Amino acid sequence: MKKIFDNISSQNKTKLLRILKAHQFTxxxxxxxxxxxxxxxxxxxxxxxxxxxIRTDHNGNRTIIEELEEEEIFGYDISSLGNKEYDIIxxxxxxxxxxxxxxxxxxxxxxxxxxxxxxNNLLEIFTAKIKxxxxxxxxxxxxxxxxxxxEYFSIMSKKYGSKYVYLSSTFTNLADYLAIDxxxxxxxxxxxxxxxxxxxxxxxxxxxxxxxx
Amino acid sequence: MKKIFDNISSQNKTKLLRILKAHQFTxxxxxxxxxxxxxxxxxxxxxxxxxxxIRTDHNGNRTIIEELEEEEIFGYDISSLGNKEYDIIxxxxxxxxxxxxxxxxxxxxxxxxxxxxxxNNLLEIFTAKIKxxxxxxxxxxxxxxxxxxxEYFSIMSKKYGSKYVYLSSTFTNLADYLAIDxxxxxxxxxxxxxxxxxxxxxxxxxxxxxxxx
DNA sequence: CGTAAAATGTTGCAATTGCAACATAACATT
DNA sequence: AATGTTATGTTGCAATTGCAACATTTTACG
Numbered sequence: 001m002k003k004i005f006d007n008i009s010s011q012n013k014t015k016l017l018r019i020l021k022a023h024q025f026t027x028x029x030x031x032x033x034x035x036x037x038x039x040x041x042x043x044x045x046x047x048x049x050x051x052x053x054i055r056t057d058h059n060g061n062r063t064i065i066e067e068l069e070e071e072e073i074f075g076y077d078i079s080s081l082g083n084k085e086y087d088i089i090x091x092x093x094x095x096x097x098x099x100x101x102x103x104x105x106x107x108x109x110x111x112x113x114x115x116x117x118x119x120n121n122l123l124e125i126f127t128a129k130i131k132x133x134x135x136x137x138x139x140x141x142x143x144x145x146x147x148x149x150x151e152y153f154s155i156m157s158k159k160y161g162s163k164y165v166y167l168s169s170t171f172t173n174l175a176d177y178l179a180i181d182x183x184x185x186x187x188x189x190x191x192x193x194x195x196x197x198x199x200x201x202x203x204x205x206x207x208x209x210x211x212x213x
Numbered sequence: 214m215k216k217i218f219d220n221i222s223s224q225n226k227t228k229l230l231r232i233l234k235a236h237q238f239t240x241x242x243x244x245x246x247x248x249x250x251x252x253x254x255x256x257x258x259x260x261x262x263x264x265x266x267i268r269t270d271h272n273g274n275r276t277i278i279e280e281l282e283e284e285e286i287f288g289y290d291i292s293s294l295g296n297k298e299y300d301i302i303x304x305x306x307x308x309x310x311x312x313x314x315x316x317x318x319x320x321x322x323x324x325x326x327x328x329x330x331x332x333n334n335l336l337e338i339f340t341a342k343i344k345x346x347x348x349x350x351x352x353x354x355x356x357x358x359x360x361x362x363x364e365y366f367s368i369m370s371k372k373y374g375s376k377y378v379y380l381s382s383t384f385t386n387l388a389d390y391l392a393i394d395x396x397x398x399x400x401x402x403x404x405x406x407x408x409x410x411x412x413x414x415x416x417x418x419x420x421x422x423x424x425x426x
Numbered sequence: 427c428g429t430a431a432a433a434t435g436t437t438g439c440a441a442t443t444g445c446a447a448c449a450t451a452a453c454a455t456t
Numbered sequence: 457a458a459t460g461t462t463a464t465g466t467t468g469c470a471a472t473t474g475c476a477a478c479a480t481t482t483t484a485c486g
Contacts, residue, residue: 137346140392
């Protein structure tokens, strides 16, 4: 996946961050970034480390919304941080850069090539995020658990051009992603297995049908 | 809402479109844009007229996904046009400009102020789209119809700072937006009404509770 | 290596939901 | 103003789902 500093030399990266008046912070493992930075116009970049966007609903259930690795970005609007159920937690000691979004938009460094590379990277990342969310909406708007699963399989299988779908995470997290009850999902997966549509071995799901229409 | 040519003079707009090698098309009422243009890297702009992104599911049910007015944009990734269930239909005679996305990303016009205004507008529009989709996901991931409605009300009421929620469209379209059955939605709205949580008068819903937690 | 925590599998049951079918109301078009 | 179309309201019923509870397996970590 596209990273924010792709095709920018580390020299230019330094210049860029100066131009953007970037502030660097270091967060200790298991602390919240939001407690320090929660301006509406901020854009954050993970420089080193690893963080998660976590949602805690009003019943106290915690779910991972997004996982942020090095050079990945987050922000008030693009990460739903305006919603008080959401928080960003650093899962190891992590360096973060915070930029005021308005500075990017009104920056006078238009003539610098590396600056344009930066905004173009940002555009590409945003496009990817929109695509990702469209996909998830496509899946979640299906009315039954079975159709959600089949839609998910269809998208994954097209994306990787394979009849194998590998879970990047756990079945528990898949249920969260699909916004369905985990046990109900297991039940439906078992049905699909018994009806000969799929095969499950660990985190690998094999699609035994040719096409889902 | 932000428009793609905001703060760009019509002179500069002409220059910009030349630089971006934009192609202009005119579509007659009720025709499909996709039939003419379906490259992966295209970005479309409605210049004059009105179009809708329509989804026709495998049962033949048609739903409006998005409505596109003048200066609004669409694209392969950002509008799910890779999915063959989706189409863009022009609802009146409409002029459309198609740009190759890669030209925007690799354009050498970095030094032109209006070019940067353009990419910044694009960034803002993308941010707004991401926010919008986050909101919809937030709503749809609720498990019950009641909670979907309450979440929707909560977001709308915060957005406009009012206890009144005005439907921009029909209840039928709201049910589509929430990805629930229309009659089941009406049933739940009636329940909420009878339990004294809301009041409905035409397209105006009044929230009679102080806060939804 | 042992133990606690997290993930998985399973099932009964009640609640929620989608679906179909219909009547009526509102809207649009000629 | 008449007529066809779309939206709304309502309800019974079967199917789906979430929830709770539990056993078992796997993973993480000191």
